[in-house]
Amino acid sequence: MDRFRGEPLVAPTEDLARAAATGDATALDELLQAIRPEVLRRCARFLPCREDAEEAAQDALLQVARKITTFQGRSRFSTWLYTVVANCCRQKYRELKRRAAEQPVAIDTERHVDPRTTSVIAGSRLDLLDALDRLEREHPQLVEPLVYRDICQLDYAEAAERAGIPLGTFKSRLHEARKQVRPWLTEAS
Incomplete structure (x- = not known):
């Protein structure tokens, strides 16, 4: 049952974000569940390798959980979330580039070049x-x-x-x- 309206509907993410920003742990859990698919889709737009996108999505969800109290509601939550996702994806990409530079990839004649580095x-x-x-x-x-x-x-x-x-x-x-x-x-x- 929806805590906000007493109806069996899921609260909109904007309402959940506002509640989570005030320290409501239940709202934060519901928010993370609600945004998980969208976060993964957005990460996949940045990072073509699914595993990398999934890692970036996990990082983004962790950042949301850690920093939700900084969400002040001046803009839409979705705007705030897109910024978190973009930053996590860019960070993951830098990490992948750094790792690739440290460990040169051997070219396998049966496989294509690693899409994360080329x-x-x-x-x-x-x-x-x-x-x-x-x-x-x-x-x-x-x-x-x-x-x-x-x-x-x-x-x-x-x-x-x-x-x-x-x-x-x-x-x-x-x-x-x-x-x-x-x-x-x-x-x-």
């Missing part, structure tokens, strides 16, 4: 993650606008609010981020 298609998720890493090193202020708008697909106003900058500044930074990233994606082809 991109075959220009503009693929791996190329984008590489470009985001480079953008973060060279122009850190441009990363959030690109992630919020082009990856999380938030509308401009919500993305600007989430980034904590005026809409005009957000649009300007997004334009500059796209301008920076575009040639890097075509270099990979």
Whole structure:
């Protein structure tokens, strides 16, 4: 039975998130169960290898559980969640690249090259993650606008609010981020 309305329906995730943010452990458990499939889908958009996406999803769910009290409800929970997911996926990708650099992969003639370390298609998720890493090193202020708008697909106003900058500044930074990233994606082809 739904604690919020006394009906046998599941509470919306926004309500669960608000309750969990106040320390309601039952709401947090319900929230984690409700968002698990969406978190995995979003991680799979970033990381093509299913096992890596599953690991990133677990990391994201753990981050939600640890940091839910920082959710203040100024934006939608889904916006906050997309940021957590994007950051966990980017972190997982950096970890995979670091591991690959430390342990060169032997090429098996019967298998394809490891998709976690090599991109075959220009503009693929791996190329984008590489470009985001480079953008973060060279122009850190441009990363959030690109992630919020082009990856999380938030509308401009919500993305600007989430980034904590005026809409005009957000649009300007997004334009500059796209301008920076575009040639890097075509270099990979």
